[in-house]
Amino acid sequence: MERFILNVVHRPEMVPEYAEKVTSHGKEEDISRESLLTESLDIFKTQQAIAHKNGFRTTIQMTYASLFNDEAVALAKQHHEQFGDEIALTLLGLTCEKFQKKYKTKDFCIWMFSMKDKKAIVTDVFEKFFMCFGFYPESTGSYYLDAELINYIKEKYPSVKCAVATCWEEGPKAYRTCNNSWYTLFDGGPWNPWIPSKQNTHAPASNAEEDSGIVAIPHLSRDLMACFDGNGSNFGTHPQNVLRGMIYRDGQYPYLYNLIDQYRSLAVYNEGYAYNMMFVGPGWMNKMGRWEAPYSLLLKSYEDGMAYYAELKQEGNLTDMTMSEFSDFYRATHTYKQPECALWRDILYGSDKQYFWYADPYMRCCLDMNQGGAIIDLRPYVAKLNWPVGIGTPHVQNASYPFLIQSNYRAGYFTHYAGEGTVKSCKLTYKGEEADLCLCRSWAHFSQKGDCRVIVLDPVEIVLSGVSLKLVSSFTFRQGSSEIEISRKIIECSDPAAEIELNEYITACYGTTEYPEDMTGITLTLEKGDLRRSIQYAYGCREDSAEGYRALASILAIQTRVIVQSHSPSTAYYKEGYAFSPMFTLGLKQKIVCGEEMKSWLRLEKEN
Amino acid sequence: MAQAGKGKLNYRCPACFMRDLDIDMFYDNDKQEYYCLRCCYTGSEADVCAKNEMARFRYKNILTRFKEFGHQNNKTEPHK
Numbered sequence: 001m002e003r004f005i006l007n008v009v010h011r012p013e014m015v016p017e018y019a020e021k022v023t024s025h026g027k028e029e030d031i032s033r034e035s036l037l038t039e040s041l042d043i044f045k046t047q048q049a050i051a052h053k054n055g056f057r058t059t060i061q062m063t064y065a066s067l068f069n070d071e072a073v074a075l076a077k078q079h080h081e082q083f084g085d086e087i088a089l090t091l092l093g094l095t096c097e098k099f100q101k102k103y104k105t106k107d108f109c110i111w112m113f114s115m116k117d118k119k120a121i122v123t124d125v126f127e128k129f130f131m132c133f134g135f136y137p138e139s140t141g142s143y144y145l146d147a148e149l150i151n152y153i154k155e156k157y158p159s160v161k162c163a164v165a166t167c168w169e170e171g172p173k174a175y176r177t178c179n180n181s182w183y184t185l186f187d188g189g190p191w192n193p194w195i196p197s198k199q200n201t202h203a204p205a206s207n208a209e210e211d212s213g214i215v216a217i218p219h220l221s222r223d224l225m226a227c228f229d230g231n232g233s234n235f236g237t238h239p240q241n242v243l244r245g246m247i248y249r250d251g252q253y254p255y256l257y258n259l260i261d262q263y264r265s266l267a268v269y270n271e272g273y274a275y276n277m278m279f280v281g282p283g284w285m286n287k288m289g290r291w292e293a294p295y296s297l298l299l300k301s302y303e304d305g306m307a308y309y310a311e312l313k314q315e316g317n318l319t320d321m322t323m324s325e326f327s328d329f330y331r332a333t334h335t336y337k338q339p340e341c342a343l344w345r346d347i348l349y350g351s352d353k354q355y356f357w358y359a360d361p362y363m364r365c366c367l368d369m370n371q372g373g374a375i376i377d378l379r380p381y382v383a384k385l386n387w388p389v390g391i392g393t394p395h396v397q398n399a400s401y402p403f404l405i406q407s408n409y410r411a412g413y414f415t416h417y418a419g420e421g422t423v424k425s426c427k428l429t430y431k432g433e434e435a436d437l438c439l440c441r442s443w444a445h446f447s448q449k450g451d452c453r454v455i456v457l458d459p460v461e462i463v464l465s466g467v468s469l470k471l472v473s474s475f476t477f478r479q480g481s482s483e484i485e486i487s488r489k490i491i492e493c494s495d496p497a498a499e500i501e502l503n504e505y506i507t508a509c510y511g512t513t514e515y516p517e518d519m520t521g522i523t524l525t526l527e528k529g530d531l532r533r534s535i536q537y538a539y540g541c542r543e544d545s546a547e548g549y550r551a552l553a554s555i556l557a558i559q560t561r562v563i564v565q566s567h568s569p570s571t572a573y574y575k576e577g578y579a580f581s582p583m584f585t586l587g588l589k590q591k592i593v594c595g596e597e598m599k600s601w602l603r604l605e606k607e608n
Numbered sequence: 609m610a611q612a613g614k615g616k617l618n619y620r621c622p623a624c625f626m627r628d629l630d631i632d633m634f635y636d637n638d639k640q641e642y643y644c645l646r647c648c649y650t651g652s653e654a655d656v657c658a659k660n661e662m663a664r665f666r667y668k669n670i671l672t673r674f675k676e677f678g679h680q681n682n683k684t685e686p687h688k
């Protein structure tokens with residue numbers, strides 16, 4: 001039976017993000033302004049009323065400031081009693097006069113504080129919560145929670161079992177959209193709930209030993225195509241996000257419902273389970289209006305969004321849960337190695353683009369069917385990178401999980417003038433002509449066979465030196481294997497004897513942003529049993545190849561080893577990049593004729 | 609010449625929006641126009657609204673309500 005779960009989360013944020021800057025322009029900064037506090041609480045009351053009117057229980061995430069407000073505390077207690085809402089605690093909304101005076105800072109993002117301050121703040125906030133309610137919360141969250149912080153919270157407050165732990169693909173794109181002033185840099189996480197590992201929040205735990213003890217949920221459910229290229233804050237299950245993106249006309253925003261419905265459709269790929277969360281901070285329903293939209297439209301969009309969820313619930317197509325209930329549900333229905341899959345289509349721009357997203361404890365990966373199934377994003381979760389963030393660490397703001405491939409940040413198939421970009425694809429050559437599958441647009445079909453998730457693309461037609469052929473690509477993700485099996489099969493050919501060379505390649509680098517990193521810590525190797533031929537990356541444009549070998553790259557900076565191998569006779573090679581093309585390429589070449597298939601594996605391992 | 613202020617609805621610069629930048633504009637009361645601090649766009653409220661409409665050109669399905677999402681494996685036709 002399919003189950004579509006909804007978490008509705010509200011927070012009484014006494015000094016909402018945006019509000020001070022937006023509504024108080026021309027006045028001296030004063031975050032204790034009475035009108036600001038009153039309006040904030042009014043918005044929270046409005047959001048709660050809309051949810052309750054539609055028959056939903058919410059998770060009320062109390063903010064630090066709201067714990068000092070008797071009315072907010074009383075409201076939470078009343079709504080818990082009357083409606084069954086969960087009273088939880090968020091580490092968002094730290095900003096208030098008391099906090100700033102006590103911690104002598106204007107910082108407000110919990111993951112950016114020093115570990116010493118994180119511990120002090122967590123203790124402060126959780127103990128204040130206990131004083132107000134007489135128990136410790138079961139749910140918490142922020143835009144991002146780093147692993148060290150989650151581990152500390154879980155150790156000190158074991159009642160916590162669910163947390164909002166990341167915003168999907170909120171990184172350099174969001175930073176840039178905000179004129180390089182919004183420092184939420186945490187690309188690379190899962191888009192749907194997961195169990196974070198103790199080592200790195202983004203990387204799911206692969207077993208009980210790695211289990212951080214919480215179920216993480218993303219901040220909003222975001223468009224898995226639009227957010228990969230554009231600003232994430234325009235394309236989520238946050239009605240005002242849709243307004244921010246100007247994705248409405250005459251007060252109508254069918255895109256919001258399409259987004260919800262596409263998330264519902266993901267049940268097909270995930271054993272009948274689908275998920276959504278809605279979490280709108282009060283600042284987005286400001287009485288002054290926001291993003292060209294008057295308050296009336298901000299309010300209407302929230303009411304309409306909630307009403308649509310209510311309609312689904314009445315039809316028996318949606319189950320609302322509080323965050324802690326969801327955590328229990330998730331634990332009862334998921335195993336550690338169970339992947340999250342999403343075959344996602346464009347629902348906004350009018351193209352036929354289609355992505356397949358896959359995440360498990362070993363990797364996150366995206367196939368682009370508009371580029372013949374090329375891998376355009378690849379994150380090696382298998383490394384479970386220890387990546388502390390905050391003041392006093394090497395990454396004060398940057399919490400993104402590094403990529404091996406990110407075709408928008410580091411080109412992809414198309415580059416300007418020279419060099420290569422990150423992508424995994426296949427080139428076909430015959431009698432001096434070459435075609436890359438990146439230029440063969442196709443469409444995918446999903447199936448599950450035992451513990452394998454399989455993506456098969458519709459055949460693509462290729463013409464090389466007068467020979468016309470049809471080729472089918474398929475990708476098999478075997479649960480727990482940390483590898484992708486890739487098959488290329490020629491199913492038709494105008495010349496059955498024509499030997500077509502297939503070059504299955506991955507061009508990669510590493511990083512978290514658009515800018516290149518130091519590649520000198522990378523080793524490129526050809527390996528066959530005990531035989532090894534290696535070079536240390538030095539931007540030397542070198543290459544090597546050998547028959548019957550496998551090719552691998554060791555990237556010490558992100559403790560990752562990338563391996564390509566084939567079980568049939570093929571020639572493995574590596575290519576070092578150069579300064580204008582700071583990449584490496586690993587590949588396998590094999591000649592096949594009509595009816596034959598080339599099978600290869602892309603494997604990720606942790607490099608110690 | 610008095611200092612500029614925020615307009616009544618937090619209009620963003622439409623030229624910057626089209627390159628994925630959210631930049632709130634300020635209003636020059638003397639010239640009765642919005643202007644961007646980053647690029648050279650200036651315009652009246654009517655012009656801003658018209659350009660915002662233009663910015664929607666990329667959303668070809670802005671008013672389309674989809675009923676299926678390609679998850680039925682027997683369907684091979686992409687949506688049109």
